[in-house]
Amino acid sequence: MRYATYSHKGETFYGAVTDAGMIALSPAFPEWPTLLDVIQAGALDQLEAAAAGKAVTHTDFDYEMVMPNAPRILCVGVNFPDRNAEYKDGTAQPKYMSLFPRFASGFTGHGRPLIRPPESEALDYEGEVAIVIGKAGRRIAQEDAYDHIAALTLCNEGTIRDWLRHAKFNVTQGKNWDKSGAIGPWLVPFTDAAQLDEARIITRVNGEVRQDDVLKRMMFPIRREIEYISTFMELQPGDIIVTGTPTGAGARFDPPKYLKPGDIVEVEVEGIGTLRNTIEDEAV
Secondary structure: OOEEEEEEOOEEEEEEEEOOEEEEOHHHOOOOOOHHHHHHHOOHHHHHHHHOOOOOOEOOOEEOOOOOOOOOEEEEEOOOHHHHHOOOOOOOOOOOOEEEEEOHHHEEOOOOOEEEOOOOOOEEOOEEEEEEEOOOEOOOOHHHHHHHEEEEEEEEOOEEHHHOOOOOOOOHHHHOOOOOEEEEEEEEEOOOOHHHHOOEEEEEEOOEEEEEEEHHHOOOOHHHHHHHHHHHOOEOOOOEEEOOOOOOOHHHOOOOOOOOOOOEEEEEEOOOEEEEEEEEEOOO
16 A cells, blocks of 8 residues: 545645555544644554545646655765775775755655755755654664664665765754655555665666665665664654665766756665656746
């Protein structure tokens, strides 16, 4: 089962995704008005029961960022060996992972355009798997880490490259432009370690494969990410961890292949789905 946040005629719903359309579920659960509330209540299984046998309610709709009120989004940077080698600084795997926050306002939904601002033409793509925490925990052991995951989704962690180094010690500016990235299309409940351990992530731009790697090659596997992050902060249901992107982002080509209006970017992981977005210039 897949669960999405979507809009229809100015009203926002969440529901079950089918090949024929959406089954609205939010009206049946007024105590859980958003998917974040469902996650915090540990109630994804109740959504599945509610959707069973129900007819499609919406065939005309727009996807929204899957959890537009996500309280905390943490991203892991430079987490594949080839990605680390791109920096050409002679360093091997670092001892600790790179982390930075992103805000929900920086993301849009599946099928919607990523927005290139007038201040920069260096909008880049980064295809990634994102995990949604479903069980709170502090100092979580790696062997217990997967017990804290509620669901999986996909992320195009769009970046304005030339704004990454405006200051000495951070990348916040380049990572948080409104609607520069996307998370979705939907949540897939996490039920089996193979959903992550055997996952392959592919990013295409206009049909051309730009990124292609397997999560098992991550320098900091997802179990380690959960262990490390939960050391300094208690992870809470609804937190999202964006787990890292492979080599092949546009900035690493010579010349760079940044995104431009009309481009189509697809991030695909078998068993999760395909996140697809176009590119538009911001209307100013």
